[in-house]
Amino acid sequence: MAGKLYIVGVGPGHHDHMTFRAKQVIEESDTIVGYTTYVNLVENLIDGKDVYRYAMTQEVERAQQCIDLAKEGKTVSLVSSGDPGIYGMAGLIYETLAESGWNPKTGLQVEIVPGVSALNSCASLIGSPLMTDFAVVSMSDLLVPWEIIVKRVEAAAAGDYVIVIYNPSSKKRIHQLQDTRKLLLKYRSPSTPVAIIKGAYRETESIT
């Protein structure tokens, strides 16, 4: 039997903000793959399934594993918080498939299930909808060189965009947000409103 790979966005993390389609494909799947924190978000749906939990830095292994399992005939859900397209695993899956000469029409069946991303949920929570144009930029310089991130922040500031920052800092990455703050103050008043949101709609939610 041909397998199938779903790349599923489960939304901000609270079950209420998941889509019907996301729940449906997780229930349909016999195999669940994901970063441990994301798998935990859907724990109530995966009883009795084969579950592969991965640590944060094993994205490439995770992509390969999903593809291998689906090729073996499994129905696999690769779970992701938010929307799997926005800083999620969808791109890496397509890249890995493309490298192996994948033909979307005749090869492994892949479906992306879009979800409510952090930019949607955070803006809703703070009552500050993204009503006018906005730019979305990640501070993570693991895949994008820092000079490009700086160029993008400058462009967004110059273009008078509302700016949504993903991955603002980590244990090893602190200076980036500070540098961005300095950059933005060249263009914006120090009284520009800023909201810092962690764990939107989860029990750990915090808003500053």
Place this chain on the structure above:
Amino acid sequence: MAGKLYIVGVGPGHHDHMTFRAKQVIEESDTIVGYTTYVNLVENLIDGKDVYRYAMTQEVERAQQCIDLAKEGKTVSLVSSGDPGIYGMAGLIYETLAESGWNPKTGLQVEIVPGVSALNSCASLIGSPLMTDFAVVSMSDLLVPWEIIVKRVEAAAAGDYVIVIYNPSSKKRIHQLQDTRKLLLKYRSPSTPVAIIKGAYRETESIT
């Protein structure tokens, strides 16, 4: 009894991609307000409720009507396709409330229910996830002067962003997209991939 106003994103338009919370609050509401096309998207959920359908250009009246109905004690869902924060009604509701001296703690209860926006659903459909930084800009110059839109398109192009364009054209607005194309060709190769998506996940879906 105190009323409540939900500003609900129902996602791209197909029931599967609605969130559980969106369905829940629509079911809880006794009154449904929205642009006719969006109300039609949830027709199967609103039987027996008071329904107010509006034409496209009546945003201000719609906002005021929702607030009035909720203040009268109704539980009102203002339905919106996609995410109500992204080019939706959420901003206008907050503006209208703020003008009337609204206090979020003691005044009318308002909840935004985030949804899967067109940027999420379209990227999922075409297998081109928004994996790196992206800028979102609307071509509608009803509320934003065209010079600012031009400035934003230039900034996004210069900042090497993937660009998501909302409201590309209408019967009265055609030159904007053509002008944007010319602008972008100053920065990008003519072979840059472009996808044009209408009615994502709806029966009228078309992808070019």
